[in-house]
Amino acid sequence: MKIGYFAERSKQLQLAALTLAQGMQAGSFRSHFRGRGIEFDALREYEAGDDIRSIDWNLMARSGKTFVKLYREERDLRLFLIVDISASMDNGGAADIPQQKALEAAALITFAAEHLNSCMGLLVFDGKIARVLQLQRGKNTGVYLLNALEKAAVSAETVRGTALSPALEAAAKLLRQRALVVILSDFKVENFEKELGVLARRHDAAAIRITAPYDESLPAAGVLRFTDPETQVERLLPTSWQDFQQERMRRAAESIQQWQKTCIRCGAYPLVLPHNGNTVKILNQFFLTGRYGVPALYRYPQTDSIP
Structure with a gap:
């Protein structure tokens, strides 16, 4: 991804965010946006x-x-975004990388909150907390936050690892008044439950898990070498072996289900956002329903994210 993504799509995203803002006001999250x-x-x-x-x-x-x-x-309404820009969110420049989907979702939620004249803040993390912008309100606050997010996402100084737990802990300490906290990540990390639970007890936490095209299956191309972008661990995987592909799909489904249960146990609202899903449609449905334990919206037909 390059600098200018938000500038190129700003008008399109802002128009699409109008639908999302209406869903926020009309749905089960309306109390958070009208005074709770x-x-x-x-x-x-x-x-x-x-x-x-x-x-x-x-x-x-x-x-x-x-x-x-x-x-x-x-x-x-106080809206606080926590956005993951770690290496696992970037798969080498493909069009449907999780990072780009996360930025698209962040832009839609930000513009929707701006339509509702909300206070907004941002925390960006990779292997450490990369950027924090405290809650603020203003005509250009949304653009300011998104520009900061974009610069952090394209920075060459990305630190290895995923500092999800420190990010959640920092947000809990920073936010003194109740807020709607939206976490955008692939959640490919362990031991964040305690911090998520603390945050969700004081705030309304929405955990949005971004999927990647390779999470469920890989191209059948024989035995290939794969490298973990965060740990640099290498493995040879038999991508043409049918049993391997089936086992990978089974584990992916189990991982999603376990993650949803963890979020619900911690008091957060879980949502799966597929890499090829219609972001506006999925987010709008989420804010309209907002129920715990909603089945994962995991297999959407291939479609453009913004109509």
């Missing part, structure tokens, strides 16, 4: 008919007078 709670506003003396549950008992004990707490509805 109340915040303390002020105190006043108790009046007949007030709810006794709103009495400030501590203040009453100190002052001898009865006061009630007043609240105001919390209206602002």
